[in-house]
Amino acid sequence: MKKLIGKVSTVLMFLAGVVSYGQTEKCELSLMAYIPEQTDGLYSGASGQLMTKLKSFIMASGLGSSDDYAQFAITPEFNVVEKNILPGPPRSFVLDLEMTLFVGDAFGQKVFASTTVPLKGVGESETKAYINAFKKLNPKNKEVAAFIDEAKKKIIAYYDSNYTTIIKKAETQANQKNFEEAMFLLMAIPDCSKGYDAGMKSAEKVYQLYVDHTCMENFNKAKAAWNSQQDAYGAHEAGQYLIDIFPESKCYSAAIALQREMKAKVKEDLDFEIKVYNDAVSLEQQRIEAWKAVGTAFAKRKGDTYVILRR
Template identity: 40%
Template sequence: MRLNSAIAKNGMGATDDFTQFYLSCSYSVVEKHIVPGSPTKYFQTVEMNYFVVDAFAQKVFSTASIEAKGVGNSEEQASTAAIRQVSPTNTTLASFIKESNMKIIKYYDEQYKNIIVKAKSLAKVYQYEEALFHLSLVPEACVGYQEVVEVAAGIYQKYLDDKANKALAKARAIWNAGQDSYAAAEAGEYLAEILPDATCYPDAVSLSNEIKARVKSDIDYYRKREEKQEERAYQVDMAKIKAWKEVGVAYGNNQKSVYYYRTLY
């Protein structure tokens, strides 16, 4: 939590979501001795080592070290007291975080075109979520952010269409096999997954009208379809950006164990 506070206080975003770069720290005791007197006191000098790590390349991106001193009734308490001396506003730590932030932005300024190429390649093999994940990592401060947003919007549309086409195919198969109220209800579950932004949405509406006319029963999905259409039909650009980023972030969070638990140093 102290690291999150330090990051937030120095102009960077602190998040529990998976990102390419993350801040970590370790410490080592460089000096210790017992302070004479009663009760016995322990004195320690601790070196705090801060790392910004590139999770993809599995290497340390930047580092900083800060020494702090602490006294306690045990060696453990002395270490804890020393660590607590390094506040989120520590000038060395603040400078390190700000410089790391600038280096990270510079990295994306230089790499965003390669990230776009990778995302497009992933999209060609239907790996839409992974593609959106990589695009979602590019910060708004990057010079190519707007280009990234435009590419992401196109990939997100393909992602929506892919999901919608699969849902529509399942709905049709279920309806064609049953053509009764049970089939209508089950098909409706899949049709409800199809957003108005999907290219096949008119086909979904046509199928739902066909089912409703045939079954002639007040099944929830068909009764509420118009409400859902109005609710989902209009999305401002920021809402769309949030939508594709959420897909990418969700994919990334499932990759934490792949990257975070390797030995880095």
Template identity: 30%
Template sequence: MKKLFLSIVSFCAFLNTTAQAQTKNNTELIALATYIDSSVESQTSAATNALMNKLNQIVSASGLSSNYSRFILTANVTPRTKDVLGTAPTTIAYTMDVTFYIGDGIDGTKFGSITKTVKGVGSNESLAMSNAFKMINSADKDLQNFIVKGKEKIINFYNTRCDFIIKEAKMLEMQNQYDEALYRLTSVPDVCTSCYTKAMTAAESAYLKKINFDCKTQLQEAKLLWAANPTTEGANAVSEMLSGIDSRANCYAEVKTFVTTVAKRVKELDGREWKLKVDTELGLEQQRIKAMRDIGVAWGNGQPKSVTYNVGGWW
């Protein structure tokens, strides 16, 4: 009986460990941005970079980081003691509470917080603060559990607001803002199974509209370019402009007709064969998914680095 009890306990422990591992693996797929509010920056002064580096380390240790995301990890600093040590040269000793927050920086919803008390010594205040921030262990178990719990709330955000996210993306499509629409849709992590499926279906629709829009725009620009410079050099510029057009675009047949005209002229000019190189791999599903995500990531990375998030009332 004792052996059976031990076996049951061991099995339960195994299930618990497995569940924790699955949760950790799921949350690792959630990307966070790091942010320091201006009110905190004014307190930390020249030590702000050290605090930002620590935030980045914590995020990297827990999975994915992002240059732009509505979900953020931020921190506030509260000095507890400041001592001037009577040594030669004089040094400053700080004891500080660093409170970390995770939440939705767009809606201003705080998901949770955790405080770590650290100490640092330096020849001036900034160096003492920097040394204190460096004492924070980015792999600290409590910190990482805090991140995991916060990311679980992010997963819940996607699951409960899925229809609204897709509706917002549709509105962006109507304004020809396809890149941002794809960013929002492809930001849904695949661990949110139901929402992810809906989002990818909507992303496919947005992507098709984008390639149709881009095809018309780029073809028109290529025609203007060719009309202004109907030479071999102009043909090469046309090729570069049209090479990214997806073969599934509605105007692709028109592209091929135009390319035939250009090729005929190049043949007349110098007797060379000229062909447009097109990425045929985009027709494959995995390549399309990657292309959609790449567009979204590029849009996110192109956002201003000085985004001001809504953290009012978080501390």
């Protein structure tokens, strides 16, 4: 295996999204589409075409897409089998390629499945030759569909066998106040895995620790800002901390009381709102989305050390 490391700028440039799919009707599994940085200029003009085709493979497999970071990624690697330049006019580039697709653990450096697809492209430039090669990719390719299905099964099997270890690791991280990493690990457990219910119970506990910890930090900062300057400016400064307090946290009522105190003192509408639940949306749904958001924040920061293994 050889490592391919892309920096966060590359992730942001070439990340087309995260796809979720189910083994059964109730099975959500996230897969991040990622094109690693190349040194030969390949993706400067051809990345869009390639990502469109990768999405078409995903959609043909019955998957949906979103924009979050994920534990797992589908990523391509190329081998130029033969390159010829035909004299013109116009001059033409002829490329015979092998594209290998991998599904791997983006942060755990493990490959679950791979498949190789032969490609050929002709164009007036090397980039156009790549683009024309990508255009020939068939979203109904049976080998790619089987490859994605194989990866899905192996990922679920991985969680079935390792969820207790994952939960212990997450709880250790939470005890060290690495709450975001803990939530990332727990929210990656698919709902069709044997460990899903145990993971969600742990996530509920970890999230409560997280919101209580951040609440006290932000409330104390808000209180200090307001006590130092009890006017519109002080209220604005305090508000920047209060908006990061969650409704489930133990000091939420104290944050609301401070907001009312500031409003009564300043006697004008404040330019911030403390988080509240949307009554039109399921409370459970809002809580799970909040849990996912905490883990996503960790993944975004982790992007600058993003690693995919090759084999």
